[in-house]
Amino acid sequence: MSHTYLIIAEHRDGKIRQVTLEALQAARTISHDGDRISAVLLGSELDSLASQLSGYPLSEIHLIDHDGLRHYNPEAYVGALIPLLDSLRPDAIFTGHTALGRDLAPAIAAQLRAGQLSDVISLEGNGEGAIFNRAIYAGKAFEKKQFQSFPWVVTVRPNNFPAIEPSSSGLQNDQIIKVEYTPPTSLHTLVKEVVRKTTGKVDLTEAKIIVSGGRGVKSEDGFKPLEELANVLGGAVGASRGACDSGYCNYALQIGQTGKVVTPEIYIACGISGAIQHLAGMSQSRIIIAINKDPEAPIFKVADYGIVGDLFEVVPLLTQEFRKALV
Template identity: 55%
Template sequence: MAKKVLVAADVRGGRLRKVTYEMLAAAGRVADGGTIAVAILGHQVENLATGLGDFGADMVYVADAPQLQEYTPAAYRKVFLEVVRGFAPDVILFAHSAVGRDLAPMVAMRLGAGQVSDAVDVAMENGQIVFTRPIYAGKAFTKVVVREGVTVATLRPNNLEAASGGQGKSGTIQKVDVQLEPVDLSTTVREIVQKATGGVDLAEARIIVSGGRGVKSADGFKPLYELAEALGGAVGASRGACDAGYCDYALQIGQTGKVVTPDLYIACGISGAIQHLAGMSNSKVIVAINKDPEAPIFQVADYGIVGDLFEVVPKITEAVRQLKAQGV
């Protein structure tokens, strides 16, 4: 049965994050020939709507206003619900990001909809939309179905293949009239302080080099940054390394940090506590480097190197550089 699917675009730094295209791919799976719409909220974001039809969007709603420059719950909720009323979707997809995790439950509550959080896969089975999500810190997976009413779901980034271009849809763009009352602007963002974590967004990185307590100090992260730079990846860390003051909490990966699913995850000096595994165990390929052959990280690793990371990592970096110099 054809369905109407609304994708909440994930915007950061004036651009659409990759997870937006992953949600468009998911929308294509579940729409079953129905209509796919994208909602873009922000300020000076009209240009982002151009070309989304090529990725499967039939309609693009653009809510562009200075009051939406930064995310505030009440304002975004009101404007997004206006889009929902105009489009009347059967399914609403959000990214499982900071904004999506906050906005999705508010929207679901106002609509009386069923919500599925942190889905890593979406499929059609016997005419029903089936979401797969991890439970027990990633030790197991459960399949969830919303049997009636509107379905609201958040999708974990980097788990679904992004929609490819060339679909040839027109992608009709419709501007949303943003009218906000003082009560909708009760929260005001005065300043945003961002911690620099490198040139590659950790949540979207295809390659991550991560360090734990085994790096021993802040200077111990230097070889990891060099390897990440050689590979074109990002640097992450375990909570232990963050708690020890070796790096900023912006790098933390785990149950209380970021959840990542890169193509390659290199764990350096990380023991493999269950809290850390919850944030990276779904990586496609895991390489562990640790002096302790009994470290739990080796139980989830595809490849393991028992050795001193300060000896192993520089050798890997040099090998990568040599291969790149040869054009490999």
């Protein structure tokens, strides 16, 4: 028996987000030959995004294109998706475990009376026998979950599945389907404008390399050496809650139990003691490098590599050496 999977595709600044390609890979991992994997794009002026997405192995792309969907509004997005879901009747819905995905997935699951699993980091098996792995208790343990019946709603943690490769042939015009959308007459909320504070060139949750600072950076200016190192490495800058609470940086950079959960290839912790709340947000990083002048700092217990020293001496030296190596 064939199944239908639907990817809710996210985009930002005119580009398909990396986590969408990872969610597509997750769906492909558990699919069988003959299964249909489709995607849906919501927003305004979606033609260029549809063109980008059409280069990947999908059966079809559904466009819900309306100016009222330009900015994410959970009430409007759910209202736009439900008629499409009623028509397609997908067996499973995949999206990223992002701010949008964490908000939208439970609402869709409630509407469909579907089972939901959030923050999935790996998969085993395929079809209805698929097993989903999740980290729990701030990454101290892992659990395996299995759905008892369709439909499913699944969010996947960024940077845990490889992004799917483009297909050899793109979709035809008749495989890109425009879906009619009529805004409800009485939305409880209306998003007029989104003002985004610039926090770096690279999205923190999707960054392969993160240079993160804690209270040890001592001031807002203390983040400048970290920003320089991140720029050289093509990475992003993060922070502990302590640094954010001290006013050294914006809370949009916060990593930890009450901030963002990240899983980069390399995580460089500068002046971070290693409180359990911070470890909850980064302990699944592939390689952890800790720089701290306190040799007893808890961060060294989880670090793959440790440097005991003053970050204001160590970080500029690292930046200088990486700059030479990467020329």
